[in-house]
Amino acid sequence: MREITYRQALNEALAEELERDPNVFLMGEEVAEYQGAYKVSHGLLERFGPRRIIDTPISENGFAGLGVGAAMVGLRPIIEFMTFSFSLVAFDQVVNNAPNMYTMSGGQFNIPITFRGPNGPAHQLGATHSHATENFYASVPGLKVCTPATPRDAKGLLKTAVRDNNPVLVLEAELLYSSKGMVEPPDEELLIPLGKAEVKREGSDVSIICYSQTVPLALNVAAQLEEEDISAEIVDLRSIKPLDEKAIFESVTKTHRVVIVEQDHPFCGVGAEVCYRIQKNIFDALDAPIIRVSQEDVPMPYNERLEKAVLPNADKLVAAVKQVCYA
Amino acid sequence: MHPVEQRDEVEMLSLMLLIRRFEERASQQYQAQKIGGFCHLYIGQEAVVTGAVAAVRDDDYIITAYRDHAHALARGTSPDACMAELFGKETGCSRGLGGSMHFFDKQNHMYGGHAIVAAHIPLAVGLAFAIKYRGEDRVTLCFFGDGAINQGAFHEALNLAALYRLPIVFICENNLFAMGTSVQRSTSLRQIVDRAEGYDIPGEIVDGMNFREVRDKVAEMVDSIRKEPHPAFLEVRTYRYRGHSMSDPASYRTKQELEKYRLDDPITRLRAQLTREGKLTNEQFDLLDKRAKETVLAAVKFAEKSPQPPLDTLYDYTYANGAMEPGHHRPEEPAQKRREGAPSPNTD
Structure with missing residues (x-):
């Protein structure tokens, strides 16, 4: 194992999959000559050439659709959105064409495509650039959605996504690109299956269910809670769809108390689905009502203080944990 | 050998008859409530897809919008599988999961059947991208209606195809109406083909009621593309005799206009050309038509007795x-x- 950044981990995943399979190509805005808007594709143009690392004009609908068409005849496109906020311009391709094709063609055309890029609020980008899209994409049958929080997960999930025979969305996070973590050496194949959560920290008093940007938040809060003699277990979903119910239920059966901390909005958010499944399946395991900590239900304000107030934060999470623990 | 010379014109006329009789029967079965959802008929436009398909190889890619029954039939999808799809049966060309607007046939390189206006044009560019990526000499034919040319997806797709020099013919089947809105009321240009010029794509106009004109123009474009990949644009002037879909009485146009086009019928026209040239007798034509009707009737029977897709699938x-x-x-x-x-x- 060695320590690398989340950005490097993604870069390695791309390079390894491009190297392994000639049907894989990377396409998006500024992925080639500019080396990636967030430098995730740094060096790939030089290594793989313009046939496989392809700059596009600002035409999300156009190039997302191009990817779906290329996937119909067996190529395995990786389509980068500069941010998933811009994927909304390509919503029709991501929601209508990519996941419906397999059904509508009676199983003749599956779409092995990866859509990837940063997702969720970053820092003071305002309402149009701060969308957390995981809940609405996860609600579409035929799509898979994963949300890596660490460099290791980023590499392993992206590689798995590229090899999946279905459309997979890899929702990265701008604020995580420079974060560091331990990852297996490059000569060791790292594949992390979709639909497998990971307990990032063991605990016995409360399960904090999180994903993406809320994972580091939850880990910090867990350290803080330890000083107050509350032992929090941190369950990182890693994939929103498929959802690892088993891991969630195992943790909750052990701790009997749940806080879900999510980066999307509360109404029809990821936490609502998780909450429903827990109460339906292991109602008797619960010692307290489940609490969700999410964004406030408003478009993201630019003002820094207001933005902080909208986002989940340590104070809100600690308060929620104390509430479910009756502490 | 030039593909144009490979396709027998009498066979192509027979295909046009099959399409016409299939659509008439589909209309009847729709009214009998055997067919659900939306159903858009191709009657009047037969020379367009028939002419275009006659100009390409079987392994070239074709993709179209929701008025797609003819494109599947022209590509060789069996009338049985087409009718069964309309009936929602398991034996349909999309296993009864697609319906009228979503015909697919992988084996015959028919890539759908797409029902969101213009959303398939980027897909078509993707098919063409894959051809070039693999260094093949195939061509993609992308069909769409005049209603598609004011969607963003159309413009983005044309720009990408031109930018990457992809092997694709954009075939606009201009039947003068986007549902009930005439081209004059929807499009700022005097003629649709001028859209192509804006993307530096060579474009031409052909008479879509004339099989030979469509075939020869597509053949010419495809020929040039196979030598050196690039996009091309063809505006095909045609007319649909029926409404936009089964539920449309087409009250936005006059009877006189419809009659004018009926007199210019693509089947009648090719028949007359072949008869004049001594390649077809009246008896032969009647036999072709009789066969088409029988084939379609058999397809209805096949669809009727086919099983529903099982619930457990x-x-x-x-x-x-x-x-x-x-x-x-x-x-x-x-x-x-x-x-x-x-x-x-x-x-x-």
Whole structure:
């Protein structure tokens, strides 16, 4: 194992999959000559050439659709959105064409495509650039959605996504690109299956269910809670769809108390689905009502203080944990 | 050998008759409520797809919008499978899961059947991208209506095709109406083909009621593309005799206008050309028409007696390599009730 950044981990995943399979190509805005808007594709143009690392004009609908068409005849496109906020311009391709094709063609055309890029609020980008899209994409049958929080997960999930025979969305996070973590050496194949959560920290008093940007938040809060003699277990979903119910239920059966901390909005958010499944399946395991900590239900304000107030934060999470623990 | 010379014109006339009789029968079966949803008929436009398909190889890619029955038939999808799809049966060309607007036939390189106006044009560019990526000499034919040319997807797709020099012919089937809105009321240009010029794509106009004109122009474009990949644009002036869909009485146009086009009927026209040249007798034509009618009638019978898709396959076609729901399958597990003969996913 060695320590690398989340950005490097993604870069390695791309390079390894491009190297392994000639049907894989990377396409998006500024992925080639500019080396990636967030430098995730740094060096790939030089290594793989313009046939496989392809700059596009600002035409999300156009190039997302191009990817779906290329996937119909067996190529395995990786389509980068500069941010998933811009994927909304390509919503029709991501929601209508990519996941419906397999059904509508009676199983003749599956779409092995990866859509990837940063997702969720970053820092003071305002309402149009701060969308957390995981809940609405996860609600579409035929799509898979994963949300890596660490460099290791980023590499392993992206590689798995590229090899999946279905459309997979890899929702990265701008604020995580420079974060560091331990990852297996490059000569060791790292594949992390979709639909497998990971307990990032063991605990016995409360399960904090999180994903993406809320994972580091939850880990910090867990350290803080330890000083107050509350032992929090941190369950990182890693994939929103498929959802690892088993891991969630195992943790909750052990701790009997749940806080879900999510980066999307509360109404029809990821936490609502998780909450429903827990109460339906292991109602008797619960010692307290489940609490969700999410964004406030408003478009993201630019003002820094207001933005902080909208986002989940340590104070809100600690308060929620104390509430479910009756502490 | 030039593909144009390979296709027998009498055979092509026979295909046009098959399309016409198929659509007439579909209309009747729709009214008898054997067919659900939306149903858009191709009657009047037969020379367009027939002419275009006559100009390409069987392994070239074709893709179209929702008025797609003819494109499947022209590509060689069996009338049985087409009619069964309209009936929603398991034997349909999309296993009864697509319906009238979503015909697919992988084997015959028919890539749909797409019902969101212009949303398939980027897909077509993707098919062409794959051709160039692999260094093949195939061509993609992308059909769409005049209603598609004011969608963003159309413009983005044309720009990408021109930028990357992709092997594709954009074929605009201009039947003068986007649903009930005439081209004059929807499009700022005097003629649709001028849209291509804006993207530096060579474009031409042909008479879509004339099989030979469509075929020869497409052949010329495809020929040039095979030598050196590039996009081309063809505006085909045509007319649909029926309404936009089965529920449209087409009250936005006059009877006189319809009659004018009926007199210019593409089937009548090719028949007259062939008769004049001594390549077809009246008896032969009647026989072709009789055969077309019989084929379509047999297709209705086939569709009627075909089974419904089984309920226990509901989750079989959501994810390739197995369902995720219900029963919370892990994605790597195969679906439990995958039936024999179920298609295997694209893994190459």
